[in-house]
Amino acid sequence: MTRDEAFTQFLLRMGDNTLILGHRVSEWCGHAPVLEEDIALANTALDLIGQTQMWLGLAAELQGEGKSADDLAFLRDAWDFRNVLLVEVPNHDFGRTLMRQFLFDAWHLIQLGRLVKSSDPRVAAIAEKASKEAAYHLERSADTVVSLGDGTEESHRRMQEALDYLWPYAGEMFQSDEVDAEMVKAGIAPDPAALREEYDALVSRVLDEATLTIPESRFAHKGGRTGAMHTEHLGHLLTQMQWLQRAYPGAKW
């Protein structure tokens, strides 16, 4: 694998994470438990889609095939997506949505904090902008997880169920492979495995305050960031997201 091939894979991983999560969060629009949450969810989705434009835009540029960020978002099939499985699982209830957001935001902010110092100035510039947004996302998702974890009996039960369901999807964010090794070598991005300790400390502190218990098993589902095996959910998501571009090829929107 050449450095540029690895770099493209890395950018797809960043952009596909924000694309798929942004899409999932946008599904809430108009259906949130309270008006302020509707606004916050739309705002989060909007930030994530904006970050997607930057990451996939750079990936397309690097590929040098004359494609755009839109081509990558709307015209690839599931096997070409490089997002972690965590972001494709369905929203289910508000509790699972916010727990998923928290587990992602905690990783995202740590990762972006490292990328600010990337040897590639374009990556550093995107990370600089995105990390401000991610800091706000994390503050909000952590606060909500604490409120609902330490709220009523029902909200506690639902948040624990959400954590139990999602925890096996958290580990994939820290699994390193040859793409990451290339990125570390080039000074572009950190080794995912090296972020785990800081992540665990942050997540434990918040979940402890939320009176929630982290499952003991460290088992991790994987296959998203390498593209080896996505969940069944991704195909359905793409069917909806890509429909217009697929049905009317070549049209300008």
Place this chain on the structure above:
Amino acid sequence: MYAQMIKSEATQDDPEKLAAFQARIDAGEKIEPKDWMPEGYRKTLIRQIGQHAHSEIVGQLPEGNWITRAPTLERKAILLAKVQDEAGHGLYLYCAAETLGVTRDELTEMLLDGRMKYSSIFNYPTLNWADMGAVGWLVDGAAIMNQVPLQRTSFGPYSRAMIRICKEESFHQRQGYDVIRKMAEGTPEQKKMAQDALNRLWYPSLMMFGPSDKDSVHSAQSMAWKIKMNTNDELRQKFVDQTVPQAEYLGLTVPDPDLKWNEERGHYDYTDPDWSEFFDVIQGNGPCNTDRLAARNKAWDDGKWVRDGMLAHARKKAARKHAAE
């Protein structure tokens, strides 16, 4: 124009106070929440601002319907930002209504059990992507017609909310026009989508201004109070006059064979919407009334545990703080 058929409440206040109140309004003064006001003024405004707020909230649904299918990242971002703005409008309109002595939860419950209405337009479906253009162009366009004059309404908080809202609505209208222009200039299929959207949304947009003046019996008192600034027909005419040349520019056909410029009047002559359809929609029989209200009720019911959880946590936190002091 998100408020329709707002019945002015009768007022049985002291005639002297009423006269002084009217004099303030006639002098162009703003009425603020702590000022004396007739009960009818207060009740009419609660109904009107509440209906406007509900329209912003229910109005998220027909556009939210296309967020997950937006054809490009930029279009998706624009649509998300727009729907987020609508929710924000709802929020500050509810705040304006709260200054009149009603809570947001009370207003929400009245929406959910059907005691309060929202604009008839949101009971129509959005069926193709060009609808996202037509909603911005026609629906926001019609809303602005009414909301621009309402910036001068007599009730201070409502007037200030309108000033903020109008800025964003004009932006939305331009974005909507941009979407439909792209479609009208696009492939034959896209042009078909644009024409289809105009065909379906033209008359429902005209209905947004409410019934014809000759059938609208509630205007006089509201106009004297400067809660309503123009008659329904005045605004509808203004909307038609503004919109027809835009449709012509786009190469789209307004679905009204009798539409023509009247040199003598200096306005377009147009066909009124089918008012029996309008009253059906108002009474709950529009294409989407049941689904829209069901979606809002589901969001509220499903969200109960979240609201309860947050409230319980806030109380625990306050109690812990209190105990520590």
